[in-house]
Amino acid sequence: MRILIRTSKWAVLARRLGSLAIPLTIVPVFMHRERFLESSVFLVVAAFACAVAALAVLSALIALVRLWHTGDQGWGKALSGLFFGLVCLAPFAYYGSQALRYPIVTDVATAPRGELPLIFEPDTINMQAPRVLGAQEQQRFFPNATTRTYPLDALQLFAIVEHLVEAQGWDIRQRREPGIGGSPGRINARIVTLAGWREEAVLRVQATPQGASVDMRSASIGAVHDLGSNGQRISQFLIALDGEVTAFMRDNPNINQPAIEEPEETGGTVGLDETG
Numbered sequence: 156m157r158i159l160i161r162t163s164k165w166a167v168l169a170r171r172l173g174s175l176a177i178p179l180t181i182v183p184v185f186m187h188r189e190r191f192l193e194s195s196v197f198l199v200v201a202a203f204a205c206a207v208a209a210l211a212v213l214s215a216l217i218a219l220v221r222l223w224h225t226g227d228q229g230w231g232k233a234l235s236g237l238f239f240g241l242v243c244l245a246p247f248a249y250y251g252s253q254a255l256r257y258p259i260v261t262d263v264a265t266a267p268r269g270e271l272p273l274i275f276e277p278d279t280i281n282m283q284a285p286r287v288l289g290a291q292e293q294q295r296f297f298p299n300a301t302t303r304t305y306p307l308d309a310l311q312l313f314a315i316v317e318h319l320v321e322a323q324g325w326d327i328r329q330r331r332e333p334g335i336g337g338s339p340g341r342i343n344a345r346i347v348t349l350a351g352w353r354e355e356a357v358l359r360v361q362a363t364p365q366g367a368s369v370d371m372r373s374a375s376i377g378a379v380h381d382l383g384s385n386g387q388r389i390s391q392f393l394i395a396l397d398g399e400v401t402a403f404m405r406d407n408p409n410i411n412q413p414a415i416e417e418p419e420e421t422g423g424t425v426g427l428d429e430t431g
Contacts, residue, residue: 161225161227161228162227162228162229162232163218163221163222163225163227163228163229163232163233165214165215165217165218165221165229165233166215166218166222166227166228166229166230166232166233166236167229167232168214168218168236169211169212169214169215169217169218169232169233169235169236169237169240170232170233170235170236170239171236172207172208172210172211172214172236172240173208173211173215173235173236173237173238173239173240173243174236174239175207175211176204176207176208176211176239176240176243177239177242177243179200179203179204179207179208179243180201180204180208180243180246183197183200183201183204184349184350184351185351186351187350187351187352188347188350188351189351192351194352194377194378197351201247204243205243205244205247207243208239208240208241208243208244208247209240209244210240211236211237211239211240211243212236212237212240212241212244214236215233215234215236215237215240216237218232218233218236219233219234219237246350250350250382253382253383254380254382256383257296257381257382257383257386258288258292258296259286259379259380260286260287260288260380260381260385260386261286261287261374261375261378261379261380261381261385262286262287262372262373262374262375262385263287263288263293263297263300263372263373263374263381263385263386263389264287264357264370264371264372264373264374264389265300265301265302265370265371265372265389266302266359266370266372268287268372270359270370271341271357271359271370271371271372272357273343273355273357273372273374274328274329274343274345274355286380293386296383296386297386297387297389297390298390299389299390299393299394300371300386300389300390300393301393302368302369302370303368303369303393303396303397304363304365304366304367304368304369305366305367305368305369305400306365306366306404307366307367307400307403307404308362308366308367309333309339309340309360309361309362309367310332310333310340311367311403312360312366312367312369312400313332313333313340313360313367315396315399315400315403316342316358316360316369316396317330317342318399319392319395319396319399320342320344320356320358323392325344325345325346325356326344326345326346326347327342327343327344328343328344328345329341329342329343330342330343333360333361333362333367337361337362339359339360339361339362340359340360340361341357341358341359341360342356342357342358343355343356343357344356344357344358346388348384352375352376352378352381352384353375353376353377354373354374354375354376354378354381354384354385354388355373355374355376356371356372356373356388356389356392357371357372357373358370358371359371369393369396371389371392371393372389373385373386373388373389
């Protein structure tokens with residue numbers, strides 16, 4: 156008599172759900188980055204993908220338990236469904252941890268926001284009122300997001316800031332060098348996050364009696380929670396700027412030293428008065 160070994164239906168379901176979760180998680184991200192999906196629709200699709208991935212993991216766990224007791228076939232299908240589900244849940248787990256770690260905020264700045272205006276573009280017209288932190292909260296969560304002052308000329312510092320912005324790969328939308336009369340220089344740059352959210356960074360370089368200072372603002376466009384990205388961006392950029400300025404001053408130790416004037420040569424000799 157031939158004994159038939161069944162394939163677990165839970166294992167088949169886990170494999171199907173896991174295979175479905177992969178494109179549901181990846182494709183909307185590319186569509187959101189290219190603006191084929193609005194942010195509100197993207198959030199709904201992402202929530203659905205998270206639910207499918209969670210069901211894949213749950214089905215795989217049930218299948219593994221039943222396979223252990225019944226001896227049915229389907230170990231490979233159950234394990235693949237578990238793997239696909241966990242891979243798809245990983246980004247949701249990361250962003251969830253960021254949401255628990257940082258307060259709800261969409262705009263972080265080291266100076267009054269009126270001094271660091273965003274560029275007026277169509278996608279900022281309907282932007283919600285920014286969620287901001289108080290001074291003490293910002294200092295607690297982002298202690299490195301503070302104004303920097305360096306013993307450099309404003310134009311020298313602006314060149315370093317612009318080079319660092321370009322190295323970050325940010326899209327510079329507006330650029331204005333510091334003026335001779337002391338007017339500050341400013342750079343507005345647009346950033347697209349990995350998940351496709353649009354954020355804008357504003358950097359101001361201004362002359363001071365001690366040299367020049369740098370202030371920075373980073374804001375999310377149309378988001379409810381930046382998950383700490385804006386504060387982290389300012390902190391990381393300013394720390395990198397500290398390193399760039401330190402290296403520049405190390406390589407150019409006399410960059411701002413006043414020039415020593417050489418004494419003028421005289422054509423004759425100075426004689427002494429003779430007396431007596």
